[in-house]
Amino acid sequence: MDEIGIIVSSDDPKSLAMATNLGHVALTMDTDVFLYFTFDGLTHLLEGEKDLSSVQPLLDEGMPNPYDMLDQLIADGGEAVTSVACTTTLDMLQWEQEAIDDDLTTQFAGAVTFLEAAEEADHVFTF
Template structure:
């Protein structure tokens, strides 16, 4: 089985959309996907309504909402999907794990765990 890693370290919904597009494409090819949310990217996993005003013109032009894409990615991906909330970033920002949306977060771990898990990945992408 093929495997890719994706690092999301940017809080832009556009970056999340690119990561989710790649993730969905990989799933369509039966490729395992590990997505590591760290630094500003961790904000995509927070509970509550997400601000998509930055990409409103893209949404109006027909681009799917990246947060809907994230929901579907986790819900439909099954065992092929792992989404990781960086525990080091949580500690640095003094955020509680309860602030993270369990519906789209499958694991809490630090960089060492991510590196171990992507050791067998064919490629790692960053958004």
């Protein structure tokens, strides 16, 4: 089976929307998805309300909520989707793992885990 790696390092909800859309398309093509949330992108995995003000005009025009898209990608993907919260970033920002939404995160790991997955991936994308 094919696999893609997706690095999410931006806190922009548009970046999350692009990453999750790509993940959904990959699943339809029978391709595994490895999402690696690091730096500012890690904020997408935090528990609690999300600020969608920067994409509100797009949402008003019909773009799906990027956080709903992430939920759906993880739910639809099952074992074909791995969602990783970067432990190095957590340590640097002094955030506790308990702040990360367990429903969105299948694994806590550092760069070595991503590099191993990227080595096996057919393509790696960054958002």
